[in-house]
Amino acid sequence: MQRPPPSKGPCAPDRRSALADRCKFWRCKPPLYIGYDAGVPRVETLGERIRRLRQNRGMSLAKVSGGDFSRAFLNQVELGRSQPSTRVLRVIAGRLGTEVDYLLEGRLPAIERELALEKARVLVARGHARRALASLATVVESFEWPLGTDARLCQAEALTMLGREAEAAELLSAEKPVIAAQHDNYRLQRLRSLQKGGGPPNGDGDLESAAHAHLRLADKAQRAANSHDALEHYRAARVLLEVRARSGK
Structure with missing residues (x-):
């Protein structure tokens, strides 16, 4: 009985030739799908x-x-x-x-990001703008709300302290629609205050009115189930009231 001719394996001469031709083609003309994700931002190494x-x-x-x-x-x-x-x-x-x-x-744990921001805020309050910018380096690119916005507002304040008003103004202009989209009046007021060259809004200037302003905002945030902002404002109010109690004002 005559056996059928053997099938050509993967190493058959004509198959090797075809593969070689394809390799030559792709070396000259890469496949279309290579550039398909060219618009995707490259991840930092x-x-x-x-x-x-x-x-x-x-x-x-x-x-x-x-x-x-x-x-x-x-x-x-x-x-x-x-x-x-x-x-x-x-x-x-x-x-x-x-x-x-x-x-x-490329991302700090949540608590570390918050610590970096709070450290920067303290440094700005003490007049150490350059150190504040260094502390903010790991959080200013964050899209996390509201941490990213708070970091960039703090960055703008530090830049203004260093005489880099144009950079600060550009940063604030870019952040304004982000805050407006969240309907956050407190941060919008803070942004406008920074645009005018002032610091965060604190009531009419004395410690007690500033504390009560934070308490009102904390209550409002809690009613809106915004625990992050509520906690921030309650902490700010507590610190101001403690300072008032110790100073006797």
């Missing part, structure tokens, strides 16, 4: 994130590396050619004043 934070803080490679690893190694990490260990990442994060989670994922 670990190395790029480290370099951005380092440069924002005005730190050299030597200052970040210290005696724990070489400048050359850190440079390779920033270029994406070397992968740091967990221990080295902790050192880098500590020197840059951030968290390992942020270096790896």
